[in-house]
Amino acid sequence: xxxxxxxxxxxxxxxxxxxxxxxxxxxxxxxxxxxxxxxxxxxxxxxxxxxxxxxxxxxxxxxxxxxxxxxxxxxxxxxxxxxxxxxxxxxxxxxxxxxxxxxxxxxxxxxxxxxxxxxxxxxxxxxxxxxxxxxxxxxxxxxxxxxxxxxxxxxxxxxxxxxxxxxxxxxxxxxxxxxxxxxxxxxxxxxxxxxxxxxxxxxxxxxxxxxxxxxxxx
Amino acid sequence: xxxxxxxxxxxxxxxxxxxxxxxxxxxxxxxxxxxxxxxxxxxxxxxxxxxxxxxxxxxxxxxxxxxxxxxxxxxxxxxxxxxxxxxxxxxxxxxxxxxxxxxxxxxxxxxxxxxxxxxxxxxxxxxxxxxxxxxxxxxxxxxxxxxxxxxxxxxxxxxxxxxxxxxxxxxxxxxxxxxxxxxxxxxxxxxxxxxxxxxxxxxxxxxxxxxxxxxxxx
Numbered sequence: 001x002x003x004x005x006x007x008x009x010x011x012x013x014x015x016x017x018x019x020x021x022x023x024x025x026x027x028x029x030x031x032x033x034x035x036x037x038x039x040x041x042x043x044x045x046x047x048x049x050x051x052x053x054x055x056x057x058x059x060x061x062x063x064x065x066x067x068x069x070x071x072x073x074x075x076x077x078x079x080x081x082x083x084x085x086x087x088x089x090x091x092x093x094x095x096x097x098x099x100x101x102x103x104x105x106x107x108x109x110x111x112x113x114x115x116x117x118x119x120x121x122x123x124x125x126x127x128x129x130x131x132x133x134x135x136x137x138x139x140x141x142x143x144x145x146x147x148x149x150x151x152x153x154x155x156x157x158x159x160x161x162x163x164x165x166x167x168x169x170x171x172x173x174x175x176x177x178x179x180x181x182x183x184x185x186x187x188x189x190x191x192x193x194x195x196x197x198x199x200x201x202x203x204x205x206x207x208x209x210x211x212x213x214x215x216x217x218x
Numbered sequence: 219x220x221x222x223x224x225x226x227x228x229x230x231x232x233x234x235x236x237x238x239x240x241x242x243x244x245x246x247x248x249x250x251x252x253x254x255x256x257x258x259x260x261x262x263x264x265x266x267x268x269x270x271x272x273x274x275x276x277x278x279x280x281x282x283x284x285x286x287x288x289x290x291x292x293x294x295x296x297x298x299x300x301x302x303x304x305x306x307x308x309x310x311x312x313x314x315x316x317x318x319x320x321x322x323x324x325x326x327x328x329x330x331x332x333x334x335x336x337x338x339x340x341x342x343x344x345x346x347x348x349x350x351x352x353x354x355x356x357x358x359x360x361x362x363x364x365x366x367x368x369x370x371x372x373x374x375x376x377x378x379x380x381x382x383x384x385x386x387x388x389x390x391x392x393x394x395x396x397x398x399x400x401x402x403x404x405x406x407x408x409x410x411x412x413x414x415x416x417x418x419x420x421x422x423x424x425x426x427x428x429x430x431x432x433x434x435x436x
Contacts, residue, residue, distance in 0.1 A: 053303070085271070085315055093360070094307050097353055101303060104399055126363070134367030135315055138360040142311070145344070145359035149352030149398075156401045180367075181322055183374045 001171035002121070003076050004029060005203035011037045013207070017067050021047035021059075022077075049077045049095025050087075056102040064106050072117045072210065073103050080173045082133040082180040092139035096120060097146060100161075108157050115158030119210055120147045122163040122218070132179040132187045140165075144218060151216035160215035164206050168196045219389035220339070221294050223421035225251055229258045231425070235285050239265035239277075240295075267295045267313025268305075274320040282324050290335045290428065291321050298391045300351040300398040310357035314338060315364060318379075326375050333376030337428055338365045340381040340436070350397040350405045358383075362436060369434035378433035382424050386414045 011018055011033050018040055020030065025044055033042045043066075047059060064070060075096040079088055100118055107116035126144040129137030143163065150161040168174065168191055179187040209217065229236055229251050236258055238248065243262055251260045265277060282288060293314040297306055318336055325334035344362040347355035361381065368379040386392065386409055397405040427435065
């Protein structure tokens with residue numbers, strides 16, 4: 001989906017390291033990313049964003065020890081299924097907040113940290129809900145609000161933040177998904193009747209946003 | 219706080235029943251509410267909004283069996299403490315979504331239900347974050363977004379919804395609270411330097427909003 005295509009675009013750049021955190025390891029994908037640009041060290045760690053904060057901190061300790069510095073955190077985990085209320089909120093919102101909170105421990109200038117950049121994946125539904133998936137949409141509104149606040153705190157923490165908010169993108173996520181209490185059984189079909197973008201187009205704009213790196217941008 | 223003063227205002231009206239759901243029973247308060255207007259039956263049930271959906275459904279079964287009909291649900295549980303990330307999200311956002319989802323089982327017109335009215339307590343921080351409490355503010359942005367979606371689904375479910383979004387109100391909630399990662403240690407003090415309203419004024423406007431009962435209002 002968007003994550004993979006974004007990784008493909010990122011490794012084409014002058015990057016030292018790309019660390020992929022995901023629930024499931026996909027060695028073929030990691031090998032493909034390594035092959036695109038051998039100058040970039042691509043590593044993978046298993047990570048489920050719904051783990052408690054302390055576990056995230058532990059994983060980040062390992063990563064920071066290995067890399068010495070980390071410049072950018074991309075919070076990209078997301079699910080779209082309004083039958084799963086708790087999990088939608090845990091992955092899309094709580095997980096993003098916890099991961100952000102954990103990395104501040106390493107980046108916060110009040111602790112002598114070097115600062116850093118956080119890129120959070122919101123969604124246009126954070127601004128205009130797809131009301132058939134009110135939980136998903138609200139979780140994205142929360143991401144946008146949270147990130148705006150973090151951006152305003154950059155003078156305190158040294159950490160800047162922005163969101164990337166894709167419109168309808170042809171990913172496996174939107175291929176088929178459940179609406180809240182089945183208020184609309186054809187929600188995926190109806191959504192895909194609107195103009196869509198490819199994951200590649202989304203990823204390219206995404207990397208552009210990372211390169212622009214404007215604190216507070218949406 | 220706001221909940222108690224709102225209950226005081228509500229029982230002054232021509233109401234048949236007022237059911238108070240709260241984590242902790244306060245018999246003195248229930249007795250006071252009963253005394254204000256003996257024509258209103260005031261009952262209390264212990265309820266923690268962070269319980270799983272199935273438990274909420276069980277409690278609502280008991281309440282609907284007792285009252286036959288319930289006209290209005292007010293989702294008013296809220297905490298303000300950005301040291302408690304998971305709990306803030308669980309109480310302010312997930313709990314409200316779960317309670318709303320559970321009551322739809324009884325109200326949904328697709329199931330032969332009579333419809334109903336949901337009043338959700340948002341906050342001005344859902345629109346303009348207090349960025350020193352990014353988690354709280356984001357949870358309220360989520361409440362506003364979620365409620366807007368539910369309001370748009372009224373033609374499907376028969377259930378209307380609106381939010382009430384108080385500004386700074388002199389409650390115990392804002393007397394002292396923690397900012398995210400202590401980015402501002404005097405956040406409560408600084409907040410109270412702004413103009414504030416009393417819980418009574420807030421409650422009176424709140425009941426006015428319930429009486430107006432405009433679907434989708436914010």
